[in-house]
Amino acid sequence: MIKGGCRCGACRYEIAIDELPRVYACHCHVCQRWTGGAFSLQALVAEDRLTVAGPVVVQEITTEDRTSVQRFCGTCHARIYNTNTRRPGVSVVRAGTLDRSEDLDCVAHIFTAYHQRWVAIPAGVPSWPEAPPPEDLVRALTA
Template sequence: MIAGGCRCGAVRYTIAGDDLPLSYACHCHVCQRWTGSAFSQSVIVAEGTLTVDGPLVVYDQVTEDRVSTQRVCATCHARIYNTNTRRPGCAVVRAGTLDRSEELACVAHIFTAYRQRWVAIPEGVPNWPEAPDFEVFGRVLAGQTALR
């Protein structure tokens, strides 16, 4: 099991599996504003593998093409994960909430057109200036190196 939680400890979760998922960095302005930083780092897991205990505040962020359902700790307001109507069955977990986040491999960068100019994308790491093709992106996050 992979474990994680919020900063105050009120919310804890587990992800079924033994290996840490591969992570990615999103450099869009929405993620920059969400984190108050240069990017957000996340992992995508099957929603059914995620078990959450503790008080969550759940709300929908509605845009013209999707609904992103956000889950944050009701006590400390740390963002834990979200789901999205464009990708049913997937949960986007905030990488920094994982207990072993320092062990994560960041294997892709998206929305790099909006990245802070001091952020250098490592050579050879797949990256997209805007939203990636989800099928190709999914292969990268699954550890399949080919971007064909």
């Protein structure tokens, strides 16, 4: 069982898997603005393996091609995960909320056309200048 939670500890979650998930960094401007940082570190997790307890606030964002449902801690407003209509059954967990985030393996980078120039994208790690084909990202995360 993998565990994590928000900044203040009011929301805690468990992922019913045995090992830390492999993660990817998204360098798009939306993620930079969401996090206030250079990128967002994310893990794809089957929605039915994720259990969250605590005061969760939900925000729905609809664009021309999908609806994204964001989940935040209702106390500290840390973003914990989201789902979207383009990936049914998949939760996108904010990997920095994992209890053992220092042990994560970042195996892919997306939207690198927008990365901060001081961030070095490691050679040999799969990366895409924009959104990758979904099957390519899944392949990188499961290789």
